[in-house]
Amino acid sequence: MKASVIVFPGSNCDRDIQIALANSIGGPVDMVWHGETEMAKTDLIVLPGGFSFGDYLRCGAMSARSPVMREVVSRAGQGVAVLGICNGFQILLEAGLLPGALLLNAGRNFVCREVNIRVENSQTPFTNRYEQGQVLRIPVAHHDGQYFADADTLAELRARDRIAFRYCGIDGNGDAGGPDYSPANPNGSIDDIAGIFNDRKTVLGLMPHPERAADPVHGGTDGRGLLDSLVSALS
Amino acid sequence: MKARVHVSYKTGVLDPQGKAIGMTLANLGFAGVGDVRQGKLIELELAESDAHKARKLVEAMCEKLLANTVIENYAIELDNE
Numbered sequence: 001m002k003a004s005v006i007v008f009p010g011s012n013c014d015r016d017i018q019i020a021l022a023n024s025i026g027g028p029v030d031m032v033w034h035g036e037t038e039m040a041k042t043d044l045i046v047l048p049g050g051f052s053f054g055d056y057l058r059c060g061a062m063s064a065r066s067p068v069m070r071e072v073v074s075r076a077g078q079g080v081a082v083l084g085i086c087n088g089f090q091i092l093l094e095a096g097l098l099p100g101a102l103l104l105n106a107g108r109n110f111v112c113r114e115v116n117i118r119v120e121n122s123q124t125p126f127t128n129r130y131e132q133g134q135v136l137r138i139p140v141a142h143h144d145g146q147y148f149a150d151a152d153t154l155a156e157l158r159a160r161d162r163i164a165f166r167y168c169g170i171d172g173n174g175d176a177g178g179p180d181y182s183p184a185n186p187n188g189s190i191d192d193i194a195g196i197f198n199d200r201k202t203v204l205g206l207m208p209h210p211e212r213a214a215d216p217v218h219g220g221t222d223g224r225g226l227l228d229s230l231v232s233a234l235s
Numbered sequence: 236m237k238a239r240v241h242v243s244y245k246t247g248v249l250d251p252q253g254k255a256i257g258m259t260l261a262n263l264g265f266a267g268v269g270d271v272r273q274g275k276l277i278e279l280e281l282a283e284s285d286a287h288k289a290r291k292l293v294e295a296m297c298e299k300l301l302a303n304t305v306i307e308n309y310a311i312e313l314d315n316e
Contacts, residue, residue, distance in 0.1 A: 058303055065300060094303065101306045108251045148248060148306060188249065 001235040003044040004030040006072065008063045013049035013085065013211060020211040021046070024227040025235075034066040043234040044081045045072055047088030049141070049209060059102060059144045060090030069095055081125055081234060082203045086142055089195070089205030098196055098205045099157075100149035105142070106188025112141040114220070115186050117165040117194045117208055118172050124201040125233035127164065129225040135172035136165075136222040138208040140186055145207040147189035147196075157196055164195035164204055236281045238293045239312040240301055243274035248306045277301055286313050 003021050007014045018029045021044075032039055034052075039045075053062035063069070069091075076082045076097055084092035092098045105111055114137050119130040130136070149157065157163050167185040185192050187207070195206025210223025244250045250272050257271035279296075283289040293311050302309040 057300070061300065061303070093305075099305075101303055103249060103306065104251050106249060106251055108255060146249065150247075150305075 001025055001027075001044065001231055002030070002040075002042045003046065003230075004032050004039060004042040005046045005048055006032050006034060006068055007048070008034045008050065008052035008066060008087075008091075010052040010054055011048045011050035011087070013087075013209065016209075017046055017048050017085065017211040020214040020224070021227055023214070024224065024231050032068060034063065034068050036068045037071065039068065039071050039075070042075075042080065044083065044230055045075060047072075047082070047084040047091050049086035049088060052087055052091070055144070058094065060087060060092075060094040063087075063091045064094035064096075073097060076198075076203055079200065079202050081230065083126065083230070084203075084205040085209055085211065086140075086145075086207055089207055090144065092203065092205040097203050098198060099153045100147060100196070102144050102207075103146040103148050104144050105186070106146050107186075110141075110143045111145070111186040112139070113186070114139050114213075115194070115208060116168050116170050116172070116184065118168040120163045120166055121161045121197070121201075123161075124164070124197060124204075124229075126197075126201075126204045126226055126229055128232055129229040133172060135168060135170070136208075136225075137213065137220055138210055138223050139212045140208050142187070142207055145187040145189065147187075147193045147207075149190060149193075154191060157193075158191075160199055162197045162199065162201075163191070163193055164197050165206055165208070166192040167194050168192065236284055236286070236289050237314040238279045238281055238289060239314075240277040240279065240293060240297060241274060241310045241312070242277065242297075242302045242307050243309075244272055245306055245308055286315060289313055
C-alpha cells in the first residue's frame with residue numbers, strides 16, 4: 001500500500017502521521033508539498049493537523065485552494081481514500097469534500113487533552129479493525145473544532161451512516177453533554193460529532209489525532225486501529 | 236475602485252466571540268444589549284471601474300474564497316455605486 005501526506009506551510013503533525021503510518025504499513029510514506037500539481041499513484045492521501053497558513057481568513061480556507069488540492073479532489077472523485085485530521089478535516093470541509101463547517105470551540109478555549117470517542121460505523125476502510133460502539137481514548141488539540149451542519153445535512157449524515165465518531169462518556173453511553181461546552185464534548189459539536197465520512201466512506205475527516213495514540217510511548221494505542229484498518233483495506 | 240465585503244455568521248450559527256463581547260459589555264455596565272455577533276470586514280482595491288462588473292467580480296471572490304457560505308453571509312459595498 002502506498003500513502004502520501006500533503007505538507008502545507010504551517011502543517012505540524014505531518015511527520016507524526018508519516019511515522020505512525022510507516023509503522024502500520026511497514027514501509028515508507030511519501031511527503032507531497034502543497035504547491036505540487038501532480039502526485040505519484042497512491043492509495044491513501046492524508047491531510048495532516050497543524051495551523052496551515054496561520055489559520056488566516058478561516059481555518060483551512062487557504063490550504064483548500066492550494067494547487068495540490070485540485071489533484072486531491074480529483075483522486076477523491078476516483079475513489080482514492082482521503083484522511084483529514086484536525087486541520088486536515090477543516091481543509092476537507094473548505095474544499096467541499098465533506099459537508100458542514102468547523103467553528104470556534106463553544107467554550108472559546110483551545111482544548112488540548114484526551115477525549116473518549118465512540119466508533120459509530122465499523123464497516124468502513126478507516127474503522128474495520130474496531131468494534132461497532134467501541135470507545136477509543138484519543139487526544140484532541142484544537143481551537144476551532146465545533147462541528148456544525150444544517151438540519152438537512154445532519155439528517156443525511158445520520159441516515160447514511162456517515163457519522164464516524166461521536167464524543168462520549170468514558171462508558172460510551174448516553175449523551176456526551178449539553179449543547180455547549182461539557183467535559184465529554186470538548187467543543188460543542190452538534191450531535192457530539194467528532195468525525196464524518198463522505199457518502200462512499202472513502203473520505204474521513206476527524207478532529208481527534210489518531211497518530212498521537214499509535215505507539216505505547218504515546219501513553220495509548222487506540223488510534224493505531226484506524227491506521228491498521230486502512231492497511232487492511234488498501235493493501 | 237474600492238470594495239468592502241462584510242462577512243457575518245448566518246442566523247443559527249453559534250458565535251462564541253460575539254457572546255463573550257456581549258458578556259463583557261454587560262460587565263462594563265452597558266445595559267440593554269441583546270445578541271452580539273462579530274463579523275469581518277475585507278477591503279479590496281480593484282482595477283475594474285465598472286460598478287456592475289466589479290460587483291460580479293467580488294461576488295465570485297466571496298463564493299470562492301472570502302466567505303464560507305455554509306456558515307456565513309456576505310454583503311458587498313462599492314465606493315462609487
